[in-house]
Amino acid sequence: MSNVQIRFLVQPAPALRRSTGVASEDSMTAAATAPPVRRHLHPPPVAATPFPYNSGSLLSVQDLTLEAVSHLLARASLLENLDPLVRDRILLKRRVALLFYESSTRTRTSFELAAKGLGADTTLVSNLSSSIEKGETLKDTGLTLRALGAEAIILRHNSSGAPWLLEEATRLPVLNAGDGMHEHPTQALLDLRTILAHLRPGIEAVSADTLAGVTVTITGDILHSRVARSNMLLLPRLGAHVLLCGPAQFLPELATGAGPGISIERDFDAALRQSQVVMMLRIQAERLAGQQIDLEHYKASYQLTGQRLAAHAPSALVMHPGPIIRGLELTAGVADGSQSVILEQVRHGVAIRMAVVERALADSSTKAGRA
Numbered sequence: 001m002s003n004v005q006i007r008f009l010v011q012p013a014p015a016l017r018r019s020t021g022v023a024s025e026d027s028m029t030a031a032a033t034a035p036p037v038r039r040h041l042h043p044p045p046v047a048a049t050p051f052p053y054n055s056g057s058l059l060s061v062q063d064l065t066l067e068a069v070s071h072l073l074a075r076a077s078l079l080e081n082l083d084p085l086v087r088d089r090i091l092l093k094r095r096v097a098l099l100f101y102e103s104s105t106r107t108r109t110s111f112e113l114a115a116k117g118l119g120a121d122t123t124l125v126s127n128l129s130s131s132i133e134k135g136e137t138l139k140d141t142g143l144t145l146r147a148l149g150a151e152a153i154i155l156r157h158n159s160s161g162a163p164w165l166l167e168e169a170t171r172l173p174v175l176n177a178g179d180g181m182h183e184h185p186t187q188a189l190l191d192l193r194t195i196l197a198h199l200r201p202g203i204e205a206v207s208a209d210t211l212a213g214v215t216v217t218i219t220g221d222i223l224h225s226r227v228a229r230s231n232m233l234l235l236p237r238l239g240a241h242v243l244l245c246g247p248a249q250f251l252p253e254l255a256t257g258a259g260p261g262i263s264i265e266r267d268f269d270a271a272l273r274q275s276q277v278v279m280m281l282r283i284q285a286e287r288l289a290g291q292q293i294d295l296e297h298y299k300a301s302y303q304l305t306g307q308r309l310a311a312h313a314p315s316a317l318v319m320h321p322g323p324i325i326r327g328l329e330l331t332a333g334v335a336d337g338s339q340s341v342i343l344e345q346v347r348h349g350v351a352i353r354m355a356v357v358e359r360a361l362a363d364s365s366t367k368a369g370r371a
Helices: 024-035 066-081 106-117 138-147 162-170 186-200 225-240 253-258 266-275 286-291 295-303 304-312 342-361
Strands: 005-007 039-040 096-100 122-126 152-158 176-177 216-218 241-245 263-264 278-279 317-319
Touching: 039 096, 066 186, 066 225, 066 342, 096 106, 106 122, 106 176, 106 186, 106 304, 106 342, 122 342, 138 152, 138 162, 152 162, 152 342, 162 176, 176 186, 176 342, 186 278, 186 317, 186 342, 216 225, 216 266, 216 317, 225 241, 225 253, 263 342, 266 304, 286 295, 317 342
Parallel strands: 096 122, 096 152, 152 176, 216 241, 216 278, 241 263, 278 317
Antiparallel strands: 005 039
């Protein structure tokens, strides 16, 4: 309420008789019958969202214009091919903290290798080996890291929206390494780089029609997947058609409302026949039980097998953000087969994250634009 301006509108009292200093009888009557003082609240206009506070932050793929995406793709290629003895001078001795509230192999390791590849010093803070275990809040942990000299924080958290809270508290560049069921922006960027390498080789400057004619089918537990959400928010902006596939318990109809260029196909075989890219998502067996989905029925309907791939999508790329549960969402033969680009995704992750970390700590004059 401190920011609300309160204006008191008071009816002017009738003129007083200055000759005698006593109000007239008429004026006293008018004052007695005047309407009560009325208070009008005039709240200030709602400001545009302040997020991100720091222009180096990457909280959502929606923070990036297509120009900024192009810049990151170009920088990833340049940094990947740069002499390591030159590259490690770019962020020499800059301090980057990795704050991980969830277990991670690919994301944590690739971010750490990316930062160190640019010459930065890194430290890992885990919820299992820090004051977080004693009940310290995310805000206090972030402020402590800032006081210790961290210049950027890479955050993986099990609560959606945690990166926004951390950035608001610290005003440091925050890189979202996955927040709850919300987003995983660098995964979407590395997935895009993988797709471009195979379907649009040599293209880094992307536009609204770069992936025109490409259908990307995402199959599995889409309801709980931050990877699916970030890809749904990014790929259609480049012209791709994103086809979602899975049982209703994991894929509610409202998923199509995430944006244009997204549709649902419940029949996995029909989805495969339309696809140039097939992205499988990890399935947790306990979630199947929780949703009262029979495991064997799920595998019969949605598991990517060699026979199914050969029959319906013999030239499609097979992707998976990991970790893979072999024998559940896909078979070992598909994971290791010639159409699989799963390990390529991991490799592209290091290059993309080098570009993202560089962007976080670069001078403002070298940063790409924002939406």
